[in-house]
Amino acid sequence: MPKLTIDGREVEVPAGTNLIEAARRLGIEVPYYCYHPGLSIAGQCRLCMVDVGNSPRPQIACNTLAADGMVVRTETPKVLETRQSVMEFHLINHPLDCPVCDQAGECWLQIYYMKHGLYEPRMVDEKVHKPKAVPLGPHVILDAERCILCSRCVRFCDEITGTGELGIFQRGDHSEIGLFPGKELANPYSANVVDICPVGALTDRDFRFAVRVWYLETAKSVCPGCSRGCNIEVHYNLRRPHHNQGHRVARLKPRENPEVNQWWICDAGRYGGKFVDDASRLLFPTRGRENAAREVGWDEMVPLVAARLRDYRPDEIGVLASPRMANEDLFVLKRLVEHLGIANVDFRVPPGRPGDEDRILIKADKNPNTRGAELIGLAPRAGGLDARGMLRAARERRLKGLWVFHHDLLASAWPGSEIREALRALDWFIFQGSNANGISPDADVLLPSATWVEREGTFTNFEGRVQRFWKAVEPPGASLSDWEILARIGDALGLGAVPGRAEDSFKSLAAGVPAFAGLSYRELGDFGKEAATA
Amino acid sequence: MSRPAAVQFTAGELALVRRLQALYPDKRAALLPVLQLVQDTFGYISLEAEEYVAGLFDLPPAHVHEVVTFYTLFFQEPKGRHVVSVCHNLTCHLEGAPTVLAHLRMRLGVDVGATTADGRVTLLAVECLCACEMAPMLQVDDRYEGNLTPAKIDRILEGLE
Numbered sequence A: 001m002p003k004l005t006i007d008g009r010e011v012e013v014p015a016g017t018n019l020i021e022a023a024r025r026l027g028i029e030v031p032y033y034c035y036h037p038g039l040s041i042a043g044q045c046r047l048c049m050v051d052v053g054n055s056p057r058p059q060i061a062c063n064t065l066a067a068d069g070m071v072v073r074t075e076t077p078k079v080l081e082t083r084q085s086v087m088e089f090h091l092i093n094h095p096l097d098c099p100v101c102d103q104a105g106e107c108w109l110q111i112y113y114m115k116h117g118l119y120e121p122r123m124v125d126e127k128v129h130k131p132k133a134v135p136l137g138p139h140v141i142l143d144a145e146r147c148i149l150c151s152r153c154v155r156f157c158d159e160i161t162g163t164g165e166l167g168i169f170q171r172g173d174h175s176e177i178g179l180f181p182g183k184e185l186a187n188p189y190s191a192n193v194v195d196i197c198p199v200g201a202l203t204d205r206d207f208r209f210a211v212r213v214w215y216l217e218t219a220k221s222v223c224p225g226c227s228r229g230c231n232i233e234v235h236y237n238l239r240r241p242h243h244n245q246g247h248r249v250a251r252l253k254p255r256e257n258p259e260v261n262q263w264w265i266c267d268a269g270r271y272g273g274k275f276v277d278d279a280s281r282l283l284f285p286t287r288g289r290e291n292a293a294r295e296v297g298w299d300e301m302v303p304l305v306a307a308r309l310r311d312y313r314p315d316e317i318g319v320l321a322s323p324r325m326a327n328e329d330l331f332v333l334k335r336l337v338e339h340l341g342i343a344n345v346d347f348r349v350p351p352g353r354p355g356d357e358d359r360i361l362i363k364a365d366k367n368p369n370t371r372g373a374e375l376i377g378l379a380p381r382a383g384g385l386d387a388r389g390m391l392r393a394a395r396e397r398r399l400k401g402l403w404v405f406h407h408d409l410l411a412s413a414w415p416g417s418e419i420r421e422a423l424r425a426l427d428w429f430i431f432q433g434s435n436a437n438g439i440s441p442d443a444d445v446l447l448p449s450a451t452w453v454e455r456e457g458t459f460t461n462f463e464g465r466v467q468r469f470w471k472a473v474e475p476p477g478a479s480l481s482d483w484e485i486l487a488r489i490g491d492a493l494g495l496g497a498v499p500g501r502a503e504d505s506f507k508s509l510a511a512g513v514p515a516f517a518g519l520s521y522r523e524l525g526d527f528g529k530e531a532a533t534a
Numbered sequence B: 001m002s003r004p005a006a007v008q009f010t011a012g013e014l015a016l017v018r019r020l021q022a023l024y025p026d027k028r029a030a031l032l033p034v035l036q037l038v039q040d041t042f043g044y045i046s047l048e049a050e051e052y053v054a055g056l057f058d059l060p061p062a063h064v065h066e067v068v069t070f071y072t073l074f075f076q077e078p079k080g081r082h083v084v085s086v087c088h089n090l091t092c093h094l095e096g097a098p099t100v101l102a103h104l105r106m107r108l109g110v111d112v113g114a115t116t117a118d119g120r121v122t123l124l125a126v127e128c129l130c131a132c133e134m135a136p137m138l139q140v141d142d143r144y145e146g147n148l149t150p151a152k153i154d155r156i157l158e159g160l161e
């Protein structure tokens, strides 16, 4: 392992580490635009210059590998002057339209101008003009004047998705990013180029002009869009509630996790959180259907649900859990069905359309916690019916009550007529979920759930990795976390030891299910840990 | 010199492409000579031709477009049977390039960058062609002509079919 000196301090780094990363280990920040740890080296922006040994000229840190005995200086007058000149070059033709640019506030031209620029502009000529506000595809829009030609977006499409849509056309100060004429940027990961574009050249068509970034707050989270469980950040806006049509969740962004998603997320996941602020949210516990529907408090609802579960024989009741529920929810539910002796328990419903899958991130299973439901054990218990069996039994009036979590059975692979007939034949049908769906109008009891950004919890991804998500915003109306609804009902039925927080449920899960033994919120940290799935 | 039908190399041309590609450790390096072959064969490099070449190199068409748009010597539109390129860099400018260009514009009835309606001549203004000693000068097809006067320009134009 090479040992080198940077700004007078020694550091040892693995062979193959470049000077940007070596400096980072010492907390020294070398500025850069074109370097990205997930992409090849381009050496395009020239901002990362540092002095190396006695070399008469500074060298680019991104393309210089740490070597034994190397002496690097990142703050010499020559380096500082070089940075300033490079900034001046990058900004020569820049339109300086920050007031109408959506990147403002998180733009590396702004940040680095304040840190490394601060020169008196000398540009007196007419600037070169280029196309502005050009949609490249469904999610990304280009302002070619703001582009600094770092080529990160080009390399992303070449190296990560292998789709190669983007190129740098023309030359000199007429160079511009673009698509082959007539093509679009529509690969399933397209919006990642917005994240890696250091400036306002590529912005997000969904997010731009919705809310200024300095009003946003951030919560760590996990994407619920498929069983990969990409690590994300939820960016939410509470400070300007009148912006963005009152939507609290402004955008989802990837959060780096080398073990799961590296720096990326797919577009389906990125734009998949719209249900949180959708008008279809279920807000209050509700009894009765259609015109007879009446919103009630939990104090009235909990005894009602408890009575149903108590008054019917366990074999007359079916419980259809969801692989969209968190481990914390599933474990309380599992305890409750065991407590009541209900054997008709399942969580699997085949989707109407098979999910797409690729070799990058996207998994065919569009549920975040199928593995968790398997490990915790929400499959039919001995002698119990599976999901389809429950529907058949309902049609034959052997099953009298059904409690469905989240699933829209009408979007499943099963015939809609069978499902409708089954639901109508029931004495009672409880639907618990965050949003109304195809079957929720058939329920005579609606229990409103908080979404994953409104609570904390964990999902277990397809590899058995247990990952935490944190609360960003409050649950709307009277909605509650699934585990909390279940705990209240459990309490009314004498379940005992019901959790008061999500973490309590996780603790009993770790104590009760061998696969989770030894895990705790602290142990999981920000990036998750594998459950013992052997 | 031009074969306007669909962009498709003959078996002989394809063999040449393979030979060119084999010359380099990364066959992408043969893009330039192959694009020259396209221009010689079809007269110019259409978007369709770029996609065809991309197929020959297993490249996304955007990367062929990068090369074609970088070099001004690649024509993206059909060009005239003859190309007249007038140097308007410093020496030629001082020696009268603006007059040369004005005269050509008048005689041909087209502006710089355009082709005469009969498809005879494309008129271009270019940077230094490395022949300052004969300024003002122009290049017509593969030939240099210097020490230009209006009369000499007229003679040159007469010689173009």
Ligand code: SF4
Pocket: A146, A147, A148, A149, A150, A151, A152, A153, A154, A177, A193, A196, A197, A198, A199, A201, A202
């Ligand atoms: S559009 Fe953005 S990412 Fe792409 S080259 Fe320009 S500055 Fe870089």
Ligand code: SF4
Pocket: A223, A224, A225, A226, A227, A228, A229, A230, A261, A265, A266, A267, A268, A269, A270, A361, A362, A363
């Ligand atoms: S790959 Fe799956 S987990 Fe990752 S962002 Fe897409 S939908 Fe979400």
Ligand code: FES
Pocket: A031, A032, A033, A034, A035, A042, A043, A044, A045, A046, A047, A048, A049, A060, A061, A062, A063
């Ligand atoms: S980061 Fe080194 S040249 Fe751009």
